[in-house]
Amino acid sequence: MSRNAPRTFYEFFAGGGMARLGLGEAWTCVFANDFDPVKSATYRANFADAADHFRQGDVWKLEAADLPGRADLAWASSPCQDFSLAGARAGLTGGRSSAFFGFWRLMEALASEGRAPRTIVIENVCGLLTSGGDFTALCAALADQGYRFGALEIDAARFLPQSRPRVFVVATLDPVPAALTGDSPFQTRLVREAQARLPAELAARWIWWRGAAPAARNSDLASLLEPDDAVTWHTPARTQALIALMAPLHRARLDALQASGQRAVGGLFRRMRVEHGVRVQRAEARFDGLAGCLRTPRGGSSRQTLVVIDAGEVRSRLLSPREGARLMGLPETYQLPKAATSALHVIGDGVAAPAVRWLAANILEPLLEGAPAVLAAE
Ligand SMILES: C[S@@+](CC[C@H](N)C(=O)[O-])C[C@H]1O[C@@H](n2cnc3c(N)ncnc32)[C@H](O)[C@@H]1O
Structure with missing residues (x-):
């Protein structure tokens, strides 16, 4: 039929x-x-x-x-x-x-x-x-x-x-x-x-x-990002504050990538973890070429941060709505709400x-x- x-x-x-x-x-x-x-x-x-x-x-x-x-x-x-x-x-x-x-x-x-x-x-x-x-x-x-x-x-x-x-x-x-x-x-x-x-x-x-x-798959996270000179980066102090939230294992991975001198791009989320019976906020980054699962933004901590390590320097910034749209396979012509939080809400859902x-x-x-x-x- x-x-x-x-x-x-x-x-x-x-x-x-x-x-x-x-x-x-x-x-x-x-x-x-x-x-x-x-x-x-x-x-x-x-x-x-x-x-x-x-x-x-x-x-x-x-x-x-x-x-x-x-x-x-x-x-x-x-x-x-x-x-x-x-x-x-x-x-x-x-x-x-x-x-x-x-x-x-x-x-x-x-x-x-x-x-x-x-x-x-x-x-x-x-x-x-x-x-x-x-x-x-x-x-x-x-x-x-x-x-x-x-x-x-x-x-x-x-x-x-x-x-x-x-x-x-x-x-x-x-x-x-x-x-x-x-x-x-x-x-x-x-x-x-x-x-x-x-x-x-x-x-x-x-x-x-x-x-x-x-x-x-023929793309990785880095390949979907805006050029480095077209985005707004966190201040060095803000990046350092994020690094300070990393658990030792995550920190060691970051240090190793930094020492390698090569470029690496990771997606980072802040999460609450229980360590030794105490709730602590941790920054967790992955450098396997994938972004973490896009989520519905509820407060600042649920928005994905990008960590870019290049020539020994570590910088960070928020993932943009357009980058989020690419991570969902949406065409460049897809019209997003103007406000970033609204756009990320649509995308994350x-x-x-x-x-x-x-x-x-x-x-x-x-x-x-x-x-x-x-x-x-x-
Ligand atoms: C998981 S999202 C699905 C999003 C959609 N698949 C997409 O690709 O954008 C669930 C959707 O259900 C809508 N929703 C939740 N409760 C609803 C209700 N009672 N009636 C109509 N829509 C509802 C939400 O606004 C949300 O957009």
Whole structure:
């Protein structure tokens, strides 16, 4: 079954529309939603057709009637607070009040009208896989509506110089071509352990999604940065204050790089650590060519600092929003909010566009096209 019509999708929790950017031009967004004013403005600024399909507001206020037709895909990057290891872990089992269930009741309503999306992707932090009964609750919700499903843990670092592991649950009502099942580099230990914890009736609906290993990444953090003379650097005193916050191991690594005389670029975050029973603030830098995971800025310490060591000199500065956008795989033309904190908020909450593209090319598009060798559908 080959098709010429564009593939259609709904994008819930759309933020700055990064799932849409990853899906690409061959997909048509027929509905998108987010309740955050800055995210909504960013979405509108980047997608000329937003007036046709973007609805700003709480997902709980939407009705099935707001969603046109029957979509090939519903994408939901629901807020990570539902599952985040860093958050309170209220989780899905905390009740049906979470934003996720605001989305899910729409999927149930569509199904009751015979308009269930053919595929659903739920993207979230990897805490979803380990969050008590939440992963099971999610799989049970999918199973109740007749979906079969499987999860992949995709780290944006496979495509971009940013460490950003995320889980993507891909669910389908369609028959699954045999060619789409098998091994994938993204069936990680966390995924396998989460699958192994499922009760038998849910495990029976599991799909081990297959996919080719992506080509080797051809960029590192340094390659995405602005030229040294085009940015504002911290004062030497501020850089020294950061270095003073380093634990001995981190400090020794910095000293060694400094002594080497070579250029090295690292991403640094300040974190609270408990040492000898006392909470202390530490500056932790990595020099493996990757930025640390971009986060939603909540106060100064959650913004990533860059440390550049060159010819024995150490300098530091904040990562710019544009550099952050590059670390998410966004095009240079992507319009960011003017205020840096707002821009970093949009970016830090987003999904890395190349990870979405990989999923679309390896699973979603072949699945929706259908393929000759088809496993028996349930
Ligand atoms: C993890 S972010 C997803 C961002 C998006 N994938 C992107 O690439 O920019 C979650 C989004 O859900 C939105 N959100 C949270 N609760 C919501 C609700 N009740 N109704 C609508 N949107 C909500 C937030 O504003 C945020 O943009």
